[in-house]
Structures are given as structure tokens and as C-alpha cells.
Amino acid sequence: MNSEFAPKINCRFKIRQDIDGFLGFFQGKGVLTFNKIGVFIVKQMTGEKNLQEIGQRVKNAFPAVEDPMDEVLSITKQLRESGFF
Amino acid sequence: MNELVSLKSPISVNFEVSPVCDLACEFCFNAEMECKKLEHPPLKQATSILDKLAEAEVFEVRMFGGEFFVYPRWQEVLEYANALDFFLSFVSNGTHINAEVAKKLTANRIIGGAISLHGTKEIHESITGAVGSFEAAVNGMRVCIEGGIGISALYTLTKGNYQSVFSTCQWLKANGIEIDEINIGRLTPYGRAKSDWGQVKLSLYDYLSVFPQLERIRNELGILASFGDAFPLCLLPAKYHDYVIGCWQGTGFGHIDHQGNVRSCSIAKGSYGNILEIPLTEIWTEQLSHFRSLKWLPVKCQECDNFCGGGCSASCYGGGMYAPDEFIRQSKGGDYEQRICA
Numbered sequence: 237m238n239s240e241f242a243p244k245i246n247c248r249f250k251i252r253q254d255i256d257g258f259l260g261f262f263q264g265k266g267v268l269t270f271n272k273i274g275v276f277i278v279k280q281m282t283g284e285k286n287l288q289e290i291g292q293r294v295k296n297a298f299p300a301v302e303d304p305m306d307e308v309l310s311i312t313k314q315l316r317e318s319g320f321f
Numbered sequence: 322m323n324e325l326v327s328l329k330s331p332i333s334v335n336f337e338v339s340p341v342c343d344l345a346c347e348f349c350f351n352a353e354m355e356c357k358k359l360e361h362p363p364l365k366q367a368t369s370i371l372d373k374l375a376e377a378e379v380f381e382v383r384m385f386g387g388e389f390f391v392y393p394r395w396q397e398v399l400e401y402a403n404a405l406d407f408f409l410s411f412v413s414n415g416t417h418i419n420a421e422v423a424k425k426l427t428a429n430r431i432i433g434g435a436i437s438l439h440g441t442k443e444i445h446e447s448i449t450g451a452v453g454s455f456e457a458a459v460n461g462m463r464v465c466i467e468g469g470i471g472i473s474a475l476y477t478l479t480k481g482n483y484q485s486v487f488s489t490c491q492w493l494k495a496n497g498i499e500i501d502e503i504n505i506g507r508l509t510p511y512g513r514a515k516s517d518w519g520q521v522k523l524s525l526y527d528y529l530s531v532f533p534q535l536e537r538i539r540n541e542l543g544i545l546a547s548f549g550d551a552f553p554l555c556l557l558p559a560k561y562h563d564y565v566i567g568c569w570q571g572t573g574f575g576h577i578d579h580q581g582n583v584r585s586c587s588i589a590k591g592s593y594g595n596i597l598e599i600p601l602t603e604i605w606t607e608q609l610s611h612f613r614s615l616k617w618l619p620v621k622c623q624e625c626d627n628f629c630g631g632g633c634s635a636s637c638y639g640g641g642m643y644a645p646d647e648f649i650r651q652s653k654g655g656d657y658e659q660r661i662c663a
Contacts, residue, residue, distance in 0.1 A: 248408070250406070256327075259332065261332060261381065264433065264471075
């Protein structure tokens with residue numbers, strides 16, 4: 237996937253912390269579960285930052301994550317396949 | 322063993338803003354409340370319930386009834402709910418929705434809703450008991466669609482209409498009513514249908530005959546057609562399994578009545594608690610633990626690899642909140658099986 241791609245979620249959505257992890261409700265599309273890093277990544281997907289920049293932000297916010305770009309790409313791939321962009 | 326997931330609160334609720342309805346559908350599960358004679362609750366009650374739903378971080382509120390649009394202050398309810406940032410939707414008989422109403426809906430960020438339609442004109446009006454209700458419902462669909470609101474048609478099966486699902490969709494298509502989907506509902510032994518359940522109930526074979534119609538609707542008309550309620554997958558040919566949306570009662574879905582009582586199902590009666598007295602998160606996490614354990618289901622359902630929730634609890638006559646589907650049978654030893662429900 238091109239790291240210059242700047243993802244933007246194409247629907248209204250909200251995320252809440254639940255008993256076990258986080259739940260995201262995407263209007264007209266469905267519900268997804270996330271961990272804390274996933275929530276951070278999804279909230280960056282406003283169309284202003286590209287994947288590389290989002291990866292850098294993940295690295296800064298979660299220094300313990302071994303491969304931040306892999307996390308970003310993995311979530312981006314899932315969202316793209318589900319028609320969220 | 323299967324077990325339902327625990328969430329802190331429902332993802333989506335049907336909120337019965339008012340129990341009052343102006344139609345008298347022959348199967349209405351709320352009929353014992355005599356919907357036409359009831360009084361509307363005060364606005365403050367509705368807004369207080371919405372506050373409690375917001376506190377519990379419920380995502381989606383589907384305005385429900387009774388009939389939401391006969392509530393005199395429905396616009397204020399909608400605006401209040403929108404200000405609380407809910408995702409909003411509605412379930413309606415459609416007869417009060419005109420272009421002005423549709424505008425108000427989109428102004429409150431509604432992009433989809435559900436309107437009941439139980440057959441072609443003659444069938445629908447024999448079910449609702451109201452002349453003109455078919456045109457009014459179809460017009461409600463039309464103005465919503467023209468206003469950019471996606472519409473699901475809700476079709477509750479009866480002895481009089483179960484063979485007409487395809488022809489109803491065909492009529493809609495031919496008349497330019499481009500619904501997003503048709504959602505088939507089970508006939509349940511509550512309200513008006515309960516008193517003569519033995520005569521009105523559908524057989525398993527009646528239900529099974531609906532699925533080929535759904536297949537034709539998908540293939541020939543290009544309309545997404547599904548069972549909105551649960552159905553025992555063990556009794557359904559595998560090729561139709563993805564026609565059953567199923568039910569997420571007690572996990573992601575809840576029903577809040579006009580007084581604030583919490584149920585896991587809009588049809589089955591009872592209450593797990595009242596959100597005006599106890600936080601919804603407390604009710605949802607503590608009072609439904611037995612329900613989610615599934616220990617009330619037959620063992621074969623608890624152990625099933627293709628878990629469907631044990632079908633539809635509300636289909637079981639006298640079953641209440643903890644009942645397997647009316648068609649699920651239980652082994653009594655040897656080859657002998659019997660239905661659990663009467």
C-alpha cells in the first residue's frame with residue numbers, strides 16, 4: 237500500500253471503551269472492535285495525514301509498539317476492504 | 322459451550338417513545354396495551370430516558386412505538402436525541418411521513434429507517450385494519466427515499482401474506498419505490514396474535530416456503546431480502562443460512578419502553594430493570610448474565626457449532642424471556658423428539 241495514501245473514514249462514527257476493549261460504530265456500515273492503538277489510528281484517519289505520518293504518530297504515542305507501520309497498514313487494509321474510505 | 326458476549330450497554334436500542342399507535346395490525350405484539358386508548362408520556366420522560374441512554378454510551382437509538390410519528394412532540398424528541406449525538410433511525414408504519422417530515426429527519430442526521438409493509442394493498446390493509454394505510458405507507462417510503470433516507474421494508478409474516486413477499490417487492494419495484502432491503506419478521510404469540518395462536522401461527526413449512534421467495538427477490542429484483550429475526554439454522558437448508566440476519570438481543574440490542582423499562586427484545590415482555598432508577602450499564606452487565614450464559618437453552622443449542630441463538634425466543638408460546646425457538650425440538654431418548662414450546 238502506498239504510504240502517501242491519506243485515509244479518511246467516509247462515514248460518521250463513534251468509538252467507546254467497553255468491558256473488553258473498544259467498540260466503534262460506523263453509521264450505515266457496522267461495528268468494529270479495536271484495541272487502544274487501533275482507536276488511536278482510526279482517529280488519525282481524517283484525510284489530512286498519510287500512512288507514513290500516522291505511523292510516526294503511533295510510534296510517538298506508543299513507543300513500546302515494535303512495528304507501528306505494520307499496525308497502521310493492517311488496520312488500513314481491513315477498513316479499505318470493508319469500504320470505509 | 323456457546324456464550325453471548327457481555328457489553329457494558331447495548332450498541333443499538335429500540336426506544337418506544339410512546340406506546341400509542343393509530344393502526345390496529347392483526348398481529349400487533351403490543352395490542353394488549355390497547356395502543357389507541359393510551360396516553361402519550363410527557364416529553365420530560367422521553368428526554369430523561371435519552372439522557373440515561375447517552376450516559377451509558379449507547380450508539381444508536383431507533384425511534385419506536387407504538388407509532389413514533391403520532392407522538393405530538395416527536396420533533397422535539399428527535400432534536401434532543403440529535404443534540405446528544407446519537408446515531409438516529411426510526412421504525413414506523415409510515416402513514417404520517419410526508420416530505421416535510423422527511424426533511425426533519427434528514428435535518429437530524431437520519432440516513433435510514435424502517436417502514437412496515439405487510440403485503441400488497443389488499444393484504445396490507447386487511448392486516449392494518451385501515452383503508453388508505455397502504456398508499457400512506459408507500460408514500461412515506463417514497464418521500465424518505467427521495468430525501469436520501471434509505472428504507473427497509475418490515476414485513477411480518479402471517480397466514481394471509483407469507484406467499485406474497487415476492488409479489489409485494491415486485492410491486493414496489495414496478496412502482497419505482499427503491500427500498501434498500503426487505504426485512505422479514507416472525508409472527509409471535511404476543512398481543513393480538515396470542516389469543517388464537519393455534520389458528521394463526523405459521524408452520525415450519527410455511528416459513529421454509531418464504532426463503533425461495535427471498536432468493537428470487539435478491540436475484541430477480543436486486544433487493545436485499547433477509548429474515549430480520551432469528552430462525553433455527555439447523556432446520557434451514559444451508560444455502561439459505563446467509564438469508565438470516567439473526568438476533569443480537571441481550572448483547573448489542575436492547576429495547577427501552579416508554580417508562581424506561583429495559584428488555585432484550587422488543588416483542589417478548591418482562592423487564593430487567595428501569596433506567597430511570599438504575600444505570601443502564603448496571604442493568605445490562607448484571608441482570609442479563611443468566612440470559613447470556615445460555616443455560617436456559619437446550620444443550621444441543623448450547624453446544625452447536627453453527628450457533629443461531631436457539632432461534633427466536635419471542636416465537637415460543639408462553640416462553641417469556643428465556644425460551645428457544647418454537648420449532649426447536651428436544652431429544653427425549655431414542656429417536657423420540659418433541660417440541661419444547663407448546
